[in-house]
Amino acid sequence: MKRHPTKSITIGNIKVGGRALISVQSMTKTDTRDAAATISQIHELEEAGCEIIRVAVPDENAAQQLEKIKNHIAIPLIADIHFNHKLALMAIDAGVDGLRINPGNIGEKRKVAEVVKKASTRSIPIRIGVNAGSLEKDLLKKYGHPTPQALVASALRNIKLLESFDFDLIKVSLKASDVLSTVKAYRLIASKTHYPLHVGITEAGPLLRGAIKSSLGMGILLAEGIGDTIRVSLTAPPIEEVKVGYAILRALNLRRFGPEIISCPTCGRCEVNIERIVKELENRISHLKKSITIAVMGCVVNGPGEAREADIGIAGGKSSGLLFKKGKPLGKVPAQNLVDRLIEEINNF
Numbered sequence: 001m002k003r004h005p006t007k008s009i010t011i012g013n014i015k016v017g018g019r020a021l022i023s024v025q026s027m028t029k030t031d032t033r034d035a036a037a038t039i040s041q042i043h044e045l046e047e048a049g050c051e052i053i054r055v056a057v058p059d060e061n062a063a064q065q066l067e068k069i070k071n072h073i074a075i076p077l078i079a080d081i082h083f084n085h086k087l088a089l090m091a092i093d094a095g096v097d098g099l100r101i102n103p104g105n106i107g108e109k110r111k112v113a114e115v116v117k118k119a120s121t122r123s124i125p126i127r128i129g130v131n132a133g134s135l136e137k138d139l140l141k142k143y144g145h146p147t148p149q150a151l152v153a154s155a156l157r158n159i160k161l162l163e164s165f166d167f168d169l170i171k172v173s174l175k176a177s178d179v180l181s182t183v184k185a186y187r188l189i190a191s192k193t194h195y196p197l198h199v200g201i202t203e204a205g206p207l208l209r210g211a212i213k214s215s216l217g218m219g220i221l222l223a224e225g226i227g228d229t230i231r232v233s234l235t236a237p238p239i240e241e242v243k244v245g246y247a248i249l250r251a252l253n254l255r256r257f258g259p260e261i262i263s264c265p266t267c268g269r270c271e272v273n274i275e276r277i278v279k280e281l282e283n284r285i286s287h288l289k290k291s292i293t294i295a296v297m298g299c300v301v302n303g304p305g306e307a308r309e310a311d312i313g314i315a316g317g318k319s320s321g322l323l324f325k326k327g328k329p330l331g332k333v334p335a336q337n338l339v340d341r342l343i344e345e346i347n348n349f
Helices: 037-047 067-072 085-094 111-119 138-142 148-163 181-191 207-225 238-251 274-285 305-308 335-348
Strands: 009-011 015-016 023-027 052-056 077-080 098-101 126-131 171-175 230-232 260-261 295-298 312-316 321-327 328-332
Touching: 023 238, 037 052, 037 067, 037 238, 067 077, 067 085, 077 085, 085 098, 098 111, 111 126, 111 148, 126 148, 138 148, 148 171, 148 181, 171 181, 181 207, 207 238, 230 238, 238 321, 260 274, 274 295, 274 335, 295 305, 295 335, 305 312, 305 321, 312 335, 321 335, 328 335
Parallel strands: 023 052, 023 230, 052 077, 077 098, 098 126, 126 171, 260 295, 295 312
Antiparallel strands: 009 015, 312 321, 321 328
């Protein structure tokens, strides 16, 4: 698919925009003032493939922990700042790789100028994070509620403000919890700016509902070539955000990261316990990073075809499964041995 052309910026060691791969990021759910807990959670996210991490900085105590956190992690660190511009200055001094601010709630223009000037000297990008829940009062009055046009008006206003200080290391997001409003807002901003876009559905909800909303909204935009980095926002552990993010990119053939399991929903034709096999298989390969497609199919109707097309696959039969590797049948395997045999072939692939 053709990507919407955007400016390339660098966050730590990760390129965002231009022709760079669409990166997957998340946000910690620990209290940033607890550096040890925050570092531990980031390490889990790094292991899961998270490429950029953001932490909330609500006060000076949190800002004072940023240097320690930064020194103990491998991925770029972004500080999320609201209201107090001094926290942004402290974050820059602590060595963060990026800032997320909403210039509209930082306050006076001189305060924004101070932040931008310091960020510029360190080549630290700033994400203009427009959110439907914190839109400027004058725009709410003008548009009535956070319409896509209102979100874009806020973004363009803040882009212009940062550009007035000769600053262009900008990334933009316009998030709402409503899928269609978010899609319309990103389509509109993509037609009006060349800055890279951070895409997501904010406050998407618990794991299942949030994953569905995020997949719909982000999937539509990414399929249209809109989006340079993504964050799935879930009321769930952040590691789930990373998993869903990669699943979305993988479904659109934009990224391949880790194993992909193709499995049938099962029906009355199924004579092996596919649900048990898939669940056990998922648990045993969750740590793998290798990009491999595994088909776990339950019957002879679609099973052989899907299994042949996968890197490794099984087509279920009566209390057994026909094992395939790169399209070639390797023989029947008893149902009780299928997972072990799959793991063996996956490890050797």
